[in-house]
Amino acid sequence: MANSSGSPSAYKNLPSVDELLRSQVGVDIANAAGHGHAADLARSVLGAVRDKISGVGATNPSKQLLFDEAVRGMAKAYTAAEADRLQKVINCTGVIIHTNLGRAPLSSLAKKKAFDHGSGYCTLEYDLDTGKRGKRAPRCERLLIELTGAEDALIVNNCAAAAFFVLSVFAAGCEVAISRGEMVEIGGDFRVPDVLTQSGASLLEVGTTNRTKLPDYAEAIEKGASVILRVHPSNYRIIGFTSVPALAELSELAHKHNVLLYEDIGSGALIDLAKYGVKDEPLIADSIAAGVDLVTFSGDKLLGGPQAGIIAGRGDLIDRLRSHPLYRALRVGKLVYSALESTLHSYRKGAPEELPVIAMLALGKQQIRERAEAFVSRFMSTYSGPLSFDLVDGNSAVGGGAAPGVSLETVLLSVSHTSRSAESLELSLRTADPPVIARIDDGRLLLDLRTVEPTDEEPLMKVLTAIS
């Protein structure tokens, strides 16, 4: 249709696919992504250029002009297609456990361990003493036992898988008592009532949204409940006129009636985080000590390790899970075991601040102010571009559905440009290499150094320097 206006000689000036593949851009793309992909890009770009000529009318673009345009188009199409690859970003949002940005960053020890020991042949299921098949990654489980006081522990893909696994094995076909205040959605697709239904259990709601008492659970047991599920409402708090029975009371009640008490803690902390300002996160060890039969929690929330779901509790119950066919479908691989083992080891040796999540929590406002001041003065010592910085008070967040009531005081870098808006700066940062993720508040572009790992300060400065 529109082709009627393009002159035949204009089409003659179009480069061929081969010519585009011989250009430097074509060669680079073929080296990086394969000849087939480069040829596909060349063909689609040529199609676009052809369509464009058809609208040019009388002007006849030269061969060189068309070639240059096609090469530019190829480079652009390649970059656009590469944007969805998994890539490193610099997190300036101040949200420590940012689910969209991969939750907990690993410690440098955990990264090294995963790289050195978890990426090649290793003792995943091999016993060096006997030269035979051994237990699967027993060290992680042993460290978890030590750190939580549980009789045994097992590791699966994430906490959702852990909850589903526990309920499928111990609650399928049973009535599960759960407080109306704990029928929560943890975010995205994890809704407690749905997970229960999916695992074949039926729900026995007890109490009310704000108050559930011990006799409510006793009544549920009389009605036939054989499992009590406690869920830590990670991502919100009910405040005011509220009550739930203490775990120890619940455990006493459950065990008197031979009922299983299972607690999904989600974020759960291995150590008391109160000194870092996180006051009401439950300790896994406290739940175990209170007599809970099984607990589940995530590896990549406050624990600060790789994505994993941890099940800890009674030895006989964990044994049943370990020998269940579903375990095979839910278990993790050597990369996760090695990173988790190293993460747990930081707790065991009493050095939790080796873990970025804990180190970031531990930063006080004054320390962040000093870091921000040093950052600006180092940056400005060689900079003469359009950006300028102010320090403003603000808050960071724990994130990851943990500690919703906690806000951590911080000092933010507010970035201004001589002529550009905060929105346009945010876009430039987000599309830089590496991408820098910032937030805009009240028309200002804000960077929170709390969540920037110290080794990322240099790359962050490079990205800022390149902004025109």
Ligand SMILES: *Cc1c(COP(=O)(O)O)cnc(C)c1O
């Ligand atoms: C976060 C959370 C989950 C889901 O954990 P994933 O590791 O993301 O699967 C389940 N239950 C609770 C209480 C949580 O906080």
